[in-house]
Amino acid sequence: MVISRFKYARLLLAARRVIRNDHLILMVLALVVGCASGAAVVAFRETIEIFQSLFYGSGHERLSQHVTGLVWWHVLLAPAVGGLIVGLFIYFFLPNRKPQGVADVIEAEQLHGGWMSSRVGLYSAIASALSIGAGASVGREGPAVHLGASLGAWLARRLQLTRSLNRTLLGCGVAAAVAASFNAPLAGALFANEVVIGHYALKAFAPVVVASVAGTAISRHWFGNFPAFALVDNPLASFWEFPAFVGLGIASAACAILMMHSIVVASDLSKRTPLPSWLKPAVAGLAVGAMALMVPQVLGVGYGVTEDAMLHVYGFGTLLIILVAKIIATAISHGYGFSGGVFSPALVIGAVAGGAYGIVATSIFPDLSSGVPAYTVVG
Incomplete structure (x- = not known):
């Protein structure tokens, strides 16, 4: 009896030590946030497919190929009707506030101690979907990151955690969201620590890794263990090719600057447009729909277009047309009130710019080129 009581006392003491172990508790919370953020990303992507099916009759990511079989007025009006719905949704559910993204997550992390509104996070995700x-x-990706961060911040607020733990759980939500979006746990952890948290201290890095792995596991369970893009194996042909890659980096940076500047110009133009705010996304949708009649690759996130560019499906002229059209469509969409991020359009722009650059470089130095797909990936 004495021995059993002694064992019970030791077990009770060990349990108390576990409960009071802040690091262990933080790991458990990171696991919870990672699983919740991964599930939220899955739900977000499924919601996008549902809405896309309602507008176009298909939820497939290769929307540009599907719309070629639709009548012209359907392609023209679907984005406009969607824009009207988005405008009204934002007007009634996010009054005086715009849908939020990665920049707002960084602001919350650096300036507000990780505090974020879960309601704004949810409504922003719906508007983006x-x-x-x-x-x-x-x-x-931007809305997914914001949604994951909102979940982490909500849990920290409910548990009344310290400012430091609040910021860490917010980073856990970001890491899990990125990892679940791209099936890349390492990328999620690095992004959260580098961009959002701003350091790699072990106290924050370890739970972020746990959350990132958990988010990836949830995503893989639902979507399968597949890479985000199917790549062609292109070994480096020659070290003399590196100067060409440097030139491509400069060209891609110029395209990125042009895209961001175009968004700023479109936003300024939108402010001077004498229309109610809830109607502006419909105008943007009409413009994007008109562009899609000629260049359907401007529609949606464009992952199918990015993959086709990596597989060298498009010719030089087509790549340039997609490049210009995608920049304009992205600027109009963001400037006139649609909700979403810029990462996916940037991938498309970089891929088609890299493909066009690679075609030129390969034609000039065919024996020194690793192939057009290699330039597409670098771009």
């Missing part, structure tokens, strides 16, 4: 489903040229 509607925008992407309607065919707006916006990305889904």
Whole structure:
């Protein structure tokens, strides 16, 4: 009896030590946030497919190929109707506030101690899902990151954690969201620590890794263990090719600067447009729909277009047309009130710019080129 009581006392003491172990508790919370963020990303992507099916009759990511079989007025009006719905949704559910993304997550982390509104996070995700489903040229990663961060911040707020732990759980939500979006746990952890948290201290890095792996596991369980893009194996042909890659980096940076500047110009133009705010996304949708009649690759996140560019499906002229059209469509979509990120459009722009650059470089130095797909990946 004495021995059993002694064992019970030791077990009770050990349990108390576990409960009071802040590091262990943080790991458990990171696991919870990672699983929740991964599930939220899955739900977000499924919601996009549902909305896209309602607007276009198909939820497939290769929307540009599907719309070629639709009548012209359907392609023209679907983004406009979607824009009207998005505008009204934002007007009634996010009054005086715009849908939020990665920049707002960084602001919350650095300036507000990790505090974020879970309601704004949810409504922003719905507005973004509607925008992407309607065919707006916006990305889904930014809203997914914001949604994951909102979940982490909500849990920290409910548990009344310290400011430091609040910021860490917010980073866990970001890491899990990125990892679940791209099936890349390492990328999720590095992104959260580098961009959002801003350091690699072990106290924050370890739980972020746990959350990132958990988010990836949830995503793989639902979507399968597949890479985000199917790549062609292109070994480096020659070290003399590195100067060409440097030139491609400069060209891609110029395209990125042009895209961001175009978004700023479109935003300024939108402010001077004498229309109610809830109607502006419909105008943007009409413009994007008109562009899609000639260049359907401007619709949606464009992952199918990015993959086709990596597989060298398009010719030089087509790549340039997609490049210009995608920049314009992205600027209009963001400037006139659609909700979403810029990462996916940036991938498309970089891929088609890299493909066009690679065609030129390969034609000039065919024996020194690793192939056009290699330049597409670098771009």
